[in-house]
Amino acid sequence: MDxxxxxxxxxxxxxxxxxxxxxxxxxxxxxxxxxxxxxxFRIAPFKxxxxxxxxxxxxxxxxxxxxxxxxxxxxxxIPGLAAGTMALTIYTxxxxxxxxxxxxxxxxxxxxxxxxxxxxxxxQAMWNIILPQAIxxxxxxxxxxxxxxxxxxxxxxxxxxxxxxxxxxLISARTFVVFDTYIFVAMFYLVLTIPLSLGxxxxxxxxxxxx
Amino acid sequence: MDFAGAYTWVNIKFLLEGFGVTxxxxxxxxxxxxFIAGAVGTVRYAKVPILSQVFAVLVxxxxxxxxxxxxxxxxxxxxxxxxxxxxxPAAIVALTIFEAAMISEIIRxxxxxxxxxxxxxxxxxxLSNFQTLRYxxxxxxxxxxxxxxxxxxxxxxxxxxxxVIISLPELTHHAQVIYGxxxxxxxxxxxxxxxxxxxxxxxxxxxxxxLEVKKFNPPGSDSVSRIFPLYS
Numbered sequence: 001m002d003x004x005x006x007x008x009x010x011x012x013x014x015x016x017x018x019x020x021x022x023x024x025x026x027x028x029x030x031x032x033x034x035x036x037x038x039x040x041f042r043i044a045p046f047k048x049x050x051x052x053x054x055x056x057x058x059x060x061x062x063x064x065x066x067x068x069x070x071x072x073x074x075x076x077x078i079p080g081l082a083a084g085t086m087a088l089t090i091y092t093x094x095x096x097x098x099x100x101x102x103x104x105x106x107x108x109x110x111x112x113x114x115x116x117x118x119x120x121x122x123x124q125a126m127w128n129i130i131l132p133q134a135i136x137x138x139x140x141x142x143x144x145x146x147x148x149x150x151x152x153x154x155x156x157x158x159x160x161x162x163x164x165x166x167x168x169x170l171i172s173a174r175t176f177v178v179f180d181t182y183i184f185v186a187m188f189y190l191v192l193t194i195p196l197s198l199g200x201x202x203x204x205x206x207x208x209x210x211x
Numbered sequence: 212m213d214f215a216g217a218y219t220w221v222n223i224k225f226l227l228e229g230f231g232v233t234x235x236x237x238x239x240x241x242x243x244x245x246f247i248a249g250a251v252g253t254v255r256y257a258k259v260p261i262l263s264q265v266f267a268v269l270v271x272x273x274x275x276x277x278x279x280x281x282x283x284x285x286x287x288x289x290x291x292x293x294x295x296x297x298x299x300p301a302a303i304v305a306l307t308i309f310e311a312a313m314i315s316e317i318i319r320x321x322x323x324x325x326x327x328x329x330x331x332x333x334x335x336x337x338l339s340n341f342q343t344l345r346y347x348x349x350x351x352x353x354x355x356x357x358x359x360x361x362x363x364x365x366x367x368x369x370x371x372x373x374x375v376i377i378s379l380p381e382l383t384h385h386a387q388v389i390y391g392x393x394x395x396x397x398x399x400x401x402x403x404x405x406x407x408x409x410x411x412x413x414x415x416x417x418x419x420x421x422l423e424v425k426k427f428n429p430p431g432s433d434s435v436s437r438i439f440p441l442y443s
Contacts, residue, residue, distance in 0.1 A: 062365065062412035063405045064372035066383060071405075074390075075398045147275070154277035158376055165279055172287070179288040186276055186284075193275035 002180045009171045016167030017188050019081060023163060024150045024192075027088035031149070032142075034089060035096025042101045045122075053097065060094035066155050073159040081163065084156030092149050096142060103138035104130060136207050143200035150192050164188055217399035222389050226400075229385030230407055233371045236299060236381065240306035241364055247311040252318030253344075266315075273312035279373050281305045286377040302374045302381075310367055317363060321356040322348060361419035365412045372408075382407065 006013065041053030060068070069087035072078055078086065107130050115125035157165035168185035172178040251270065255263045273281070285305040289295065296304065325348045333343035372383040386404045390396045 062409045064369040064408055066372045067405050071401045151277040154279040179291040182284045182288045186280055189276055197275055
């Protein structure tokens with residue numbers, strides 16, 4: 001291992017790490033908002049809106065993230081990092097919407113019926129009875145989506161977005177030391193993803209115990 | 212935007228050729244990774260000492276890395292230590308490494324989802340450990356694994372697009388070649404390949420959902436989505 005690659009280019013690595021974290025966090029927050037909105041669309045008791053939500057989820061889930069990123073980057077001419085963050089948001093929102101919908105629908109129907117018969121309105125029943133139960137089921141898959149988000153942010157490198165993978169590419173092109181550079185890039189990714197994975201695993205165990 | 216100019220037969224044929232490479236790479240990668248993952252998943256399920264710890268570290272490391280990094284590493288870094296491959300084998304190797312790690316987790320959780328009472332019953336009725344696995348656990352677990360495996364295959368098909376970074380002549384790369392000649396083709400061609408990916412992947416997901424509902428979830432059994440809540 002040639003550690004001088006790391007020490008000589010540490011500011012580039014850190015710049016990349018910073019951009020990866022920023023892109024992931026912004027995409028996480030935006031995709032949560034968008035995902036919740038689409039999940040509401042999907043379970044709303046009104047067919048055309050339902051259909052809109054389903055169309056979004058099914059279309060986005062079944063096409064590559066890279067194609068979405070290329071589309072935003074090339075057709076709308078948005079700079080790499082911003083285009084990548086938008087693509088990540090659009091893509092991840094579909095998965096988050098699915099996770100939330102599955103969580104809400106996994107709460108037995110009787111709960112909603114009981115709440116409605118005891119005089120609560122639909123929003124009240126949803127907010128006070130269904131959501132608190134659904135959230136337990138939804139949290140672990142959401143955590144996994146966040147890990148995927150961090151990993152997927154690497155595609156921003158393909159549209160010159162300046163994140164970790166892109167910086168790694170630049171460093172390897174400049175120093176001609178590809179192997180070691182990529183190993184260091186891998187380590188930076190693992191520093192981000194392994195704690196997240198362990199956290200999600202821990203959370204899953206605790207939630208499983210509570211049931 | 213020039214839709215009429217973009218959708219000529221020559222261009223569509225070129226895209227279909229690319230899609231052929233996509234399917235070919237995905238097909239070989241899924242077959243190879245299924246066998247590797249089967250071995251790794253079973254070893255980890257059976258808790259074989261040392262080996263299962265080594266596999267656990269490997270699987271967790273690979274699962275937590277971006278696939279793009281693994282592709283770049285296979286094609287550009289491995290030649291530095293004397294392993295160089297052509298584009299198609301390199302793509303298959305990189306995808307296989309990544310998918311094997313993902314699928315081994317599907318297999319392990321599928322095996323773990325089988326009720327312990329089944330194993331105890333098998334062992335008490337005189338079957339050996341291996342026989343219990345072969346005749347009691349596997350047939351039940353395999354059925355439950357089908358939907359998440361199809362899901363993973365859909366991911367794999369989408370992920371082959373990442374191989375544009377090593378100029379693998381697959382669908383997305385061929386799209387780049389076409390819109391590289393005329394920027395008016397950008398939106399039409401990108402939309403076209405999006406629909407190509409969508410058509411195949413959506414068909415697969417519909418088939419998988421049918422299977423999940425009709426065949427693999429007889430009333431009273433654990434729902435697959437409860438065992439694999441995380442597959443996406």
